[in-house]
Amino acid sequence: MSRRLATLIFILLIFMAFREAKIYQLEYPNYFPKPEYNFRNNPLDSSKVELGRLLFFDPILSKDNSISCASCHSPYNAFAHTDHDLSHGIYDQIGTRNAPALFNLAWQKTFMWDGAINHLDMQALAPISDSTEMGETIVHVIEKLSQKKLYKESFFLTYQDSIITGEKLLKALSQFQLSLVSSNSKYDRVRKQETEFTKQETKGYHLFQQHCNSCHAEPLFSNYQFSKNELPLDSGLNDFGRFKVTQQEEDRFKFKVPTLRNLSFTFPYMHDGRFKKLNKVLNHYTSESIKAQFKKDPKKKVIELSEDEKVDLISFLLTLNDKSFVFNSKHQFPKVLLEEMKGIK
Amino acid sequence: MRLRYILFVGFILCSGFLYAQLKEAQLEIEILFGDENLELGRNYYVDELADSVEFESIKFYISNLEIQSNSTWQEIGKLKHKLVDLEDSTSLSMKVRGYSSIQKLRFNLGIDSITNVSGAFGGDLDPTKGMYWSWQSGYINTKIEGKSKVFKTRNNYFQYHLGGYSGVFKSCQKVTLLSNKQEKLVLQLDIKEFFVNLNPTELSSVMSPSLEAVRLSTLLSRMFKLKE
Numbered sequence: 001m002s003r004r005l006a007t008l009i010f011i012l013l014i015f016m017a018f019r020e021a022k023i024y025q026l027e028y029p030n031y032f033p034k035p036e037y038n039f040r041n042n043p044l045d046s047s048k049v050e051l052g053r054l055l056f057f058d059p060i061l062s063k064d065n066s067i068s069c070a071s072c073h074s075p076y077n078a079f080a081h082t083d084h085d086l087s088h089g090i091y092d093q094i095g096t097r098n099a100p101a102l103f104n105l106a107w108q109k110t111f112m113w114d115g116a117i118n119h120l121d122m123q124a125l126a127p128i129s130d131s132t133e134m135g136e137t138i139v140h141v142i143e144k145l146s147q148k149k150l151y152k153e154s155f156f157l158t159y160q161d162s163i164i165t166g167e168k169l170l171k172a173l174s175q176f177q178l179s180l181v182s183s184n185s186k187y188d189r190v191r192k193q194e195t196e197f198t199k200q201e202t203k204g205y206h207l208f209q210q211h212c213n214s215c216h217a218e219p220l221f222s223n224y225q226f227s228k229n230e231l232p233l234d235s236g237l238n239d240f241g242r243f244k245v246t247q248q249e250e251d252r253f254k255f256k257v258p259t260l261r262n263l264s265f266t267f268p269y270m271h272d273g274r275f276k277k278l279n280k281v282l283n284h285y286t287s288e289s290i291k292a293q294f295k296k297d298p299k300k301k302v303i304e305l306s307e308d309e310k311v312d313l314i315s316f317l318l319t320l321n322d323k324s325f326v327f328n329s330k331h332q333f334p335k336v337l338l339e340e341m342k343g344i345k
Numbered sequence: 346m347r348l349r350y351i352l353f354v355g356f357i358l359c360s361g362f363l364y365a366q367l368k369e370a371q372l373e374i375e376i377l378f379g380d381e382n383l384e385l386g387r388n389y390y391v392d393e394l395a396d397s398v399e400f401e402s403i404k405f406y407i408s409n410l411e412i413q414s415n416s417t418w419q420e421i422g423k424l425k426h427k428l429v430d431l432e433d434s435t436s437l438s439m440k441v442r443g444y445s446s447i448q449k450l451r452f453n454l455g456i457d458s459i460t461n462v463s464g465a466f467g468g469d470l471d472p473t474k475g476m477y478w479s480w481q482s483g484y485i486n487t488k489i490e491g492k493s494k495v496f497k498t499r500n501n502y503f504q505y506h507l508g509g510y511s512g513v514f515k516s517c518q519k520v521t522l523l524s525n526k527q528e529k530l531v532l533q534l535d536i537k538e539f540f541v542n543l544n545p546t547e548l549s550s551v552m553s554p555s556l557e558a559v560r561l562s563t564l565l566s567r568m569f570k571l572k573e
Contacts, residue, residue, distance in 0.1 A: 041464055118482040121464035125472055125479040139473050167467035174464075245481060246512070247555070 022046035024175075026106065029183050031191055031219050035106035037120060037178060042171045044178060047158045050334075052176025054154060055169065057333050060144050061124075062134035064090050069127070069173075072099040075331045078262035078322075079103060079180060085273030089133035096132075096237050098273035100258060101266045103182040103325065108224050113255045113271045114242045115226060124173045138166050145169070150340045180331060182261055183219075186319035191219070197319065203309075204316025211303045211313075212260070221260040221320060228253050230293045231284070234272055241271070261320045278317065282310045370412075370447060371529045374429055374437045375572070376403055379537045385431055393541045400491035403431040403536065404476065405565075406456050406469070406484065408517075412441065413449035426456060428469035428476060447524045450532070454566045455486030455517035461510035483508050483554060486516055487565060489536070496549040503545065507562045509554025516559045518566035531572035539568045 024044035026035070055061065059068040072087040073079040079102035081087045087099045097113050111117035117126055127133040128141060142164050145151040156162040158172065189195045197205060208216075217223040226242045233239075233253070242251040255271045263269075268276045275281050284290060286305050294300040305313065325331075376383045378400075383389075388397045408426045411418045430436045456470070461483055465472070476485045487507040496503050509516040524530060543561055551557045 038463070116481040118462045119464040122472070122477070122482050125477065129479040138479075139475075142473060165467055166471040166473040167465045170465040170472070247514075 024049050024179065026178065026181065028181050029188060029192065029219070032183065033107065033220075036109050037106040037174075042121065042174060044175060045158070048172050048175040049179045050176075051154050051158045052172040052174065052179075053331075053334050054150075054337055055173050056176050057337055060148070061128055061136060061141055062090050063136045063140075066090055067134050069124070070333070072127075072133075073102050075328075075333075076265070076326060077101070078182065078265040078326055079331075080262075080266035082265060082267060085268050087133075089127075089130070090135045093132040095130075096239060097271055098268065101262060102177055103180040103262070104220055104259065105180065106178050107220055110224070110256065114245050115256055116245045120174045120177060121170045124170055138169070142166065142169065148340070150336070180325075182322045182325040184324045185261065185322040188219075188322070190319070198315070200312050200315045201319055202316075204312040204314065207305065207309055207313045208316050211301070211305070214301070215257045216260045222257045225257055226251065226254040227257050228293075228297075229255055229270060230290050231270060231272075231274065234274070237272060239272065260317055262322055262326065263317055264321045265326055278314050279310060282313065286310075370441050372410075372439050372441050373529070373531045375531055375533045376431050376437075377533055377535045377537070379535070383431065383536055389537070391537070391541065394493070394495050394545070396493060396495045398491060398493040398495075398540065400431075400489070400536070402488055402490040405429050405454060405487040406476065408453045408456055408460075410441070410450070410452040412447050413451070414446050418451070426460070426466075426468070426470050428474055441530075447530065449521060450524055450530060450571065451519065451521040453517050454520055454569070455508070455562065456484040456510070457517055458510045458515065460484075478506075478508065478553075481553070483510050486562060493545070495546050498549045503549045505551045505561055506553075507551060507558045507565070509558050513556065514554035514559060516554065516562040518562050520566050520569050522569065522571045524571055525573075533570050533572050534565075535568050535570075539565050 022045055024046045026039075026044055028035075056069045056073075059065045059071070061068060067090050070079075072081045072084075072089075074081065076082075081099035085098060087095050087097075089095060100113065105111075105120055108120070109118075111120060111123045112126065117123045125138060128136050128138060145155075145164050151164065152162045155164050155168060159168055186195065186197075186201075190197055215223055215225070215227055230253075240252050242254040242256075243249070245251070258269075263278060267278075268274065269278070269281050275284065282305065285303050291302045291304075294302045378389050383400060383403070385400055385402070388399050390397045406426060406428055410427070427439065428436060460466070460470070470484070472479075476488065477483070478485060485506045485508040487505070489505045489507075491503060492501040493503065494501050507516055522532075542564055548557065551561060
């Protein structure tokens with residue numbers, strides 16, 4: 001009997017060892033460029049995406065188990081932190097920058113407003129260890145996860161090994177974030193010839209192409225480069241942008257160009273969230289002081305917009321909202337985590 | 346048929362000859378303070394500073410270790426990236442499979458730029474090893490920490506976290522050493538010479554990619570030698 005059992009266990013182990021990974025197909029339109037992320041080092045797998053989702057929504061990643069990634073990157077806000085200029089972390093501490101929206105990350109080379117992070121896999125280390133965000137260490141996070149049945153089982157099913165390492169944890173988080181693709185806005189449906197812009201949206205689209213497209217380049221609506229937004233320094237924050245990373249004088253006050261997709265869900269705007277409304281952003285870029293600054297820079301074109309043109313432009317920008325992305329059930333809080341948390345209580 | 350037989354026998358003989366050339370050499374790492382092995386937590390008096398110094402942590406990466414034999418470089422695949430930690434004696438000794446007549450040894454002190462921008466890795470490169478910056482991407486190639494009264498800092502601490510992988514802050518250093526030994530290589534690093542030469546009284550901490558980090562990394566790379 002015991003021999004049969006041993007044989008059965010052996011066969012089961014062989015089966016698990018050769019279990020085919022559940023391949024996750026990243027879907028995106030044919031007019032999107034080739035992703036920057038190197039999937040060969042971390043091939044998408046449904047079970048890893050799901051494990052990444054668990055980790056993304058679990059406050060266990062923070063020192064006092066109160067703040068998860070989703071606390072500042074909520075699915076209903078296109079994974080930004082709506083209505084907060086600066087996000088708050090553990091012990092109600094306030095950070096120094098506006099939480100950027102998380103989607104189409106596979107097409108980005110650098111992360112954070114100043115590009116301090118060079119790879120999506122390594123991004124989570126920054127908020128986990130920042131004292132005003134999660135205030136944790138990756139070593140302690142792994143200790144905590146290793147004590148949970150849910151994670152021991154999840155890591156075993158995903159990696160065929162229940163031992164949790166930094167590499168596995170970070171790559172699983174990447175997998176979930178890579179699955180966040182927003183490409184079903186009205187703009188996208190127009191590109192796919194499924195619908196048409198209104199007259200006002202068409203006018204706005206032409207204005208966008210004339211004045212905004214060089215930095216907020218289609219179809220991702222950002223060139224993901226670093227540029228000066230010409231905002232006066234907030235003396236309470238003293239944020240010099242990319243200069244902190246490169247120490248090069250030309251990078252002082254440069255910030256990463258954000259995407260314009262899903263703008264309705266991601267307010268307030270700019271690196272410190274100082275503008276609550278889109279028209280405030282347009283007023284900033286068309287102000288006399290900015291025009292004077294742009295005239296000094298040969299790479300920049302002065303933006304002239306009438307009040308009617310601003311309305312037209314905003315009407316086009318609103319076609320970049322992707323409700324199917326924001327309300328996608330695959331991106332929401334995982335039920336299994338809710339059950340786990342109830343179990344704790 | 347006969348030709349195939351001759352080729353097969355020839356192949357077996359050649360393989361056997363090449364295998365006989367391969368030997369398992371031992372590479373040991375000794376971290377010294379002057380003439381003696383450095384011990385963490387022990388006080389060392391330094392004449393040049395007229396004070397003593399105590400080290401709490403010494404860690405560094407060795408990567409892309411290669412051995413030259415008969416004018417060809419042989420990559421030691423298993424030692425692509427090795428974290429050397431004075432606190433962990435197992436990290437100070439390693440077996441390397443190379444040709445029997447080792448003439449030169451070369452390695453990087455630190456992690457190369459491509460690895461630095463290629464995402465998460467396991468083993469010695471896992472970020473849980475405490476050798477990865479979190480606020481800004483990049484491996485810490487070398488960590489040297491301790492205390493000495495020559496530093497007018499809190500608890501007289503000094504900390505050198507040396508890293509940086511791009512532009513002028515590239516701190517990974519190439520080290521090439523000549524060998525006259527064959528089966529046991531002893532790689533020595535003299536921390537005393539490094540410490541005295543870096544002008545410590547003017548520099549108590551380096552914690553980010555910088556020109557100072559590059560200067561200290563270059564200096565440290567010159568303190569390696571193979572034991573005679």
